[in-house]
Amino acid sequence: LLPRPRAMDAATRRLLLAVQLCFGVFPVVGKVALRAFEPRAVLVWRLAAGSAVLLALAAWRHGRAALPARAELARLFGLSLLGVIVNQL
Numbered sequence: 422l423l424p425r426p427r428a429m430d431a432a433t434r435r436l437l438l439a440v441q442l443c444f445g446v447f448p449v450v451g452k453v454a455l456r457a458f459e460p461r462a463v464l465v466w467r468l469a470a471g472s473a474v475l476l477a478l479a480a481w482r483h484g485r486a487a488l489p490a491r492a493e494l495a496r497l498f499g500l501s502l503l504g505v506i507v508n509q510l
Contacts, residue, residue, distance in 0.1 A: 468505060
């Protein structure tokens with residue numbers, strides 16, 4: 422027999438609701454943005470906003486431990502080119 426699943430707490434429900442709201446609103450916002458801006462400008466805004474939000478969340482959660490070591494910056498830059506920028510283009 423499978424173990425009985427635990428009930429979801431309120432914080433998890435709120436987080437899942439926020440994620441679904443973002444995924445649902447994104448196509449509408451994207452269509453509006455593409456009317457006003459060229460695709461490369463939308464790409465830059467997505468990268469900048471996403472980076473800023475994730476950095477703020479990491480700093481809030483982990484403080485200075487969220488910052489990578491200086492020796493890792495070149496590797497992170499290369500991986501970001503492959504994983505984000507090339508994918509978006």
